[in-house]
Amino acid sequence: MKKIDLIQPRHNYASKEGLGHVYMPTSLLTAGARLLDAGVDVVFHDENFQPASVSSDVIGINLLGAPYIPEAIALMKRIDGQTGRQNTYVLGGQVVSGLTAEQFKRLFGERAINGNIDSKLTGLLGIPALALAEKTSLVSAYEELPENMQREYLAREGALHVSQGCHFKCDFCAAAKNRTESYKGFDVLKKDLRNFARKANEFGLKELSFYMSNLDVFQTPEMLNSFSGVVQEVQREYPFLPIRLRGLSTVSEFLRTRDKHRRTIESVVDAGFHTVGFGVDGWSPEVWKKICKRHNTQDKCIDSIRSAREDFGLTPEILMVFGHEGVDNEESLRAAYEIVLSMKDKYGAVPRPHASKSFIPGNQGWRDAKNQEAIELLLMNPEAFQALDFTALPSWLTHSDERLRELATKYFVKMCEIPGNTTQYVKPITPDLTPKQREGIKRFNEGRFDR
Helix, strand or coil: CCEEEEEECCCCCCCCCCCCCCCCCHHHHHHHHHHHHCCCEEEEEECCCCCCCCCCCEEEEECCCCCHHHHHHHHHHHHHHHHCCCCEEEEECHHHHCCCHHHHHHHHCCCEEECCCHHHHHHHHCCCCCCCHHHCCCHHHHCCCCHHHHHHHHCCCEEECCEECECCCCCCCCCCECCCCEECCHHHHHHHHHHHHHHHHHHCCCCEEEEECCCCCCCCHHHHHHHHHHHHHHHHHCCCCCEEEEEEECHHHHHHHHHHCHHHHHHHHHCCEEEEEEECCCCCHHHHHHCCCCCCCHHHHHHHHHHHHHHHCCEEEEEEEECCCCCCCHHHHHHHHHHHHHHHHHHCCEEEEEECCCCCCCCHHHHCHHHHHHHHHHHHCHHHHHHHCCCECCCCCCCCCHHHHHHHHHHHHHHHCCCCCCCCCECCCCCCCCHHHHHHHHHHHCCCCCC
């Protein structure tokens, strides 16, 4: 039987001892479930619990964004040294698909393959085509996990794969955008939720909490309404175990659904949806035009935040990705900061600030000719991929304009200091730093998780 070890690397800001940042790695479990269902022997490891000890020569590694690139490279070197053999590595995660084939090879070497490409994975393992992720239940993978790991995952907010895709195309985003939203099968979702509820009940947990994968929760109201029915059905089977849901939305789709499908919002609230994160991402028409977010207006943003709180009892979160090169200035940055303060005071909105990055693997900036010199520096110094973290302070690598870099840093830090804010900013690692300086930054960043 073909065998593979699948590893969730330790969080890049976790301390070296004890539990790391435990968060159910849904994408890794999905990959594992697809392989298990195809007859592959799969062993799961989460290095947030303990270092992986692999038993096969094919190892899959899950990258949760650009900052995990250096973590994966270090993990590959460590495993090669421990096993004393030439292992084959399967790299997965959205960031992997944002790299060109040449960039992937330079970073991870000849013995690595892009695990997001099914044909490469099935060819490596000699297995037939895999079932689609949208049609795959996580139950088979979950049952392979140790009991303590299952409990720790369910005791915290986890990621729930509900849908993928967004028909907007904000250029700083590297997610699956400019395409129709696709939902996971409702029968599969029901099976997974039932299993989670059953296990949580056995563990004596008081609630189940999930962050929905939807890039824009309200963009397909009919499907969202059906999803709400699935959750409510499971909730009726476990009435003493509340299911709590949180997710993202554009202001335009929230308002459209409120005006044309109000019952859908009421239904998902009845299903346990309690917090909606609105992508505000600046506070001027010029900024929104530049980042391909023209569907935002100041009136729409304010009305959405107000309506979420007053009409539906939802907690509004303000996602504020700001400091965009070529368009933001002190006036627009100050305005973004002040509107967050105002919405917090008026409607209890929760600030979620992030520092814009000119480029990340997969977004428009990654393909822009003007960024290729900086990208080359990253490829030569992979540890600096950490500077692309949206919670990292602006650096010369991501903000070449010195004045904007200073202003963006100033207002990002000020927003992070607002009481109730969810973001802990981290310091960036750049190619020019000495080993001693890098170690100092790593010590500062330790434990500064986004949530």
